[in-house]
Amino acid sequence: MSQKLKKGDMVVMHTCVEAVLNEGRVWKCAADEFNPSAPAVFLEGFSGHFAAEFLQKVDVPVIESEMDLYNEIQRLKGELRKSNRKNEQYLNEWKKAETQANIATEQLADVTIEMKNLQRSLLMEAGK
Structure with a gap:
């Protein structure tokens, strides 16, 4: 990720077990990103x-109606599908x-x- 995550940023998980377990869930950063290494x-x-x-920052618009x-x-499901296709490509290459x-x-x-077999043949011939 090029930009550091900040407190209040909204993110989704990707390319890890937790992403599968929390598919479609949007998380809120409780603090700024830390540990440069x-x-x-x-x-x-x-x-x-x-x-x-394993986090992707997302822009979450203001939701004013059920349709929004x-x-x-x-939209988020589409983004996750794109990410999953990319992961499938890596998995296929690995396979x-x-x-x-x-x-x-x-x-x-x-x-x-x-x-x-050749060694046995040679030993048998040498033993004649």
Whole structure:
């Protein structure tokens, strides 16, 4: 996050377990962001501090009617869907890398088996 969070800022959680558990919830910062090496902030209604890297500041307009509230909820859900799509892209890339690593591990196991078979053959021939 480029700008530091301030007391009173409204935020949503993203890309973490708490974001899934609190999907769509808007939190209010109870204090200014602190700890330059690992930025964190206290949130109203949340026990302990929370890492700022998993928070997105949101502009919450004044809600004057139920329709305004409905529209704002829809807007926030859209933002969360965008964030989730981005996370899915990272997850897919990680899964591809994991698959490639698994294939390489299987190939290494095949080569190891071949080497052991060759070693046995050589030992058998040497014993004749």
